[in-house]
Amino acid sequence: MAWPKSVDIREEGPREGFQFEKGHIPTVAKVALIDALSETGLRHIQAVSFVNPKRVPGWADAEAVVAAMRRKEGVHYTGLWLNLRGFQRALATGRLDLEGSLGLTASEAFAARNIQRTRAEDIAEQRALMQAYAAAGVPVTRVSVMAAFGCNYMGEVPAAEVMECVRILLDMAAEAGAARPLISLADTMAWANPADIKRLVGAVQDAWPENPIALHLHDTRGLAIADALAGLEMGVRVFDSAVAGLGGCPFAKHAGAAGNICTEDLVFLCHELGIETGVDLERLGEVGRLAEEVVGHKLPGKLKDAGGLAAMRRQAAAA
């Protein structure tokens, strides 16, 4: 199969990373990372998370971060929220490019732990969000299914369960007047393998051929880049990722490495395959190293340590 010509990278390193890191990270350091990401050619940065600071203390300063970050022309800055209150906080900043997102968790066992909701409660919350988006003039552009490939609490997640979540969300999106929202499939607990990716992406494409698909991958078990390859082979053109491989869900019952797929490693894969991303890989590698300074420890991404091949090719050509 032919790869897509270009892919759209949604950087989530700040949001994912600072929800997950244990130690205190100063607001100014968070802002420095976001500002550095703004200079790499990335067009979408999920900068902050408006979640309950009692449960996720790393994002107690979300408003302060948004107030201080430098907005660069042409870059979309978004935030994450899981409920109405979070959306209202995001809206109140007045400095974010809010994207109306509706989401459900395919595993009810995980939803109970991560967001303390039953499926019915989760649907009601999404409906409330949908109304709030309409009131605020925020269009619905993305529907997301979390735990779409498996769950540490429930085990395998049947594809039918995922498809049902997508169907509910797309019905809601249609009600809100959204034409063809992005369908995001999140491997929240790193259960996916490349065959799963092809099966589920294929099923979603068959059912909703007009909607673009996004993959949100975690590298907890080392397969994220292979899963991304499988996604590219299926024509997926939107990927969430995190600089240096920051992040992880704090409620996913994981020991050890739990980060998202690393943005610069993914960008490297794309560029080597001839797929455009608009990202300056050398500059992004520098930001990967900055991310390590900000969190105060090594992060799992490889490219930031090894460097890409562009410099090697230049040297070899000059030799």
Add this chain to the structure above:
Amino acid sequence: MAWPKSVDIREEGPREGFQFEKGHIPTVAKVALIDALSETGLRHIQAVSFVNPKRVPGWADAEAVVAAMRRKEGVHYTGLWLNLRGFQRALATGRLDLEGSLGLTASEAFAARNIQRTRAEDIAEQRALMQAYAAAGVPVTRVSVMAAFGCNYMGEVPAAEVMECVRILLDMAAEAGAARPLISLADTMAWANPADIKRLVGAVQDAWPENPIALHLHDTRGLAIADALAGLEMGVRVFDSAVAGLGGCPFAKHAGAAGNICTEDLVFLCHELGIETGVDLERLGEVGRLAEEVVGHKLPGKLKDAGGLAAMRRQAAAA
């Protein structure tokens, strides 16, 4: 394309790792790692390296390691050598399952630095090895091309150069009476991407359809598992790998992470795709953590930290 039903993992963690690690590692610790690997179901372990101890001090104790390691029934224990003298040292141990291997480096620029030989000298050395194998009754079973996907000194390595190396080696192997030796393609400096893998493996399969192919991958730039997936999709059934992602070539001009593809992450990929390896993944994860104790620092493999999915599936089923 259908995956292979089973793959053959050639564990090279001890050999790769101890040539690469900076600090002194006691012989007894090296032996402990090899002995632990012997209990995982792995059938091939490249335990030691017979290289010049002035250039690779980490393997000055190769003979002592071989003398002390416990040989387990059904496991093949091999060693690496790059010249006649190394082969004679391996032979003299009397405790290894010697495999006659002939190798060339596709990049002459890299060969000059790694083994200080021109192509002609390298061919002469392989011819001398071939004669020594014959004299010792060691059959030729593998021909290897190093730097088959690119080189930090020369840049892109043309496929024609790799094919020419394979042709020279197969002619030599035929002269030595080898029927269909394994053709090993090594991405010594981590230049490969999945498209390269498919192109080169495809070209080699087209030219020599009867010979099995092995891939030797490095994860320096984070693509090893995606490259392995591409190999599996091409029907490759033999992979070199290193427990916990140990290793790297000491002369490959790399900063930072330079290890081989991680055995347990590769085994996890295979098992999740329904491909048999004969390896006990949970036990191998423990050996991955032992490897970290032995070298005294974190190693890049993911599965050893996160655990596989078998335990998660059991827990979920019991819940």
